[in-house]
Amino acid sequence: MKKFIVLLVVLAAEAAVAVPAALAASDANGTASLNHVGLNPSTCSPSEGGPVYPGTASGVVNVHYNTVQSRFMVNLSVHDALPNTTYVLDIRCFAFGPQNELGTLTTDTYGTGTAQFTLNGVKPVNPFYIDISVKHGGGGAFDYGDTFIAGPFNLAS
DSSP, X not given: OHHHHHHHHHHHHHHHHHHHHHHHHTEEEEEEEEEEEEEOOSOSSOXXXXXXXXXXXXXXXXXXXXXXXXXXXXXXEEOSSOTTOEEEEEETTOOBTTBOXXXXXXXXXXXXXXXXXXXXXXXXXXXXXXXXXXXXXXXXXXXXXXXXXXXXXXXXX
């Protein structure tokens, strides 16, 4: 009986290590600076030849994708944006069926804001960029105004 209990403890310990390791192997993460680029550019990726949209670093974006759970998550923080303004967040030039906006964030009186979004059943297409823009802000492409862009992200999965 004692050997049986020892065997159960060993098996449970192996499972406690193997399961989290298998789940972690199915994850992909990325982090990029959120750059203020001014009015919304008309291009899906930088046309200047570089991988990053040029601009002033004004925040950070973290993205996470879990292949087992088919879950895509975005965590964004911005500073020095327009105060008391609502920005829409999306994956640049990529639509999820009828939806292309992931949601909104509203800055405080200092122009600071944060947002977290989770999408289930969605797999990002690599490479991609995350942006926030003022909808109907005028002057930029597709009537989007003040814009911040992070990326490129390339989540291996």
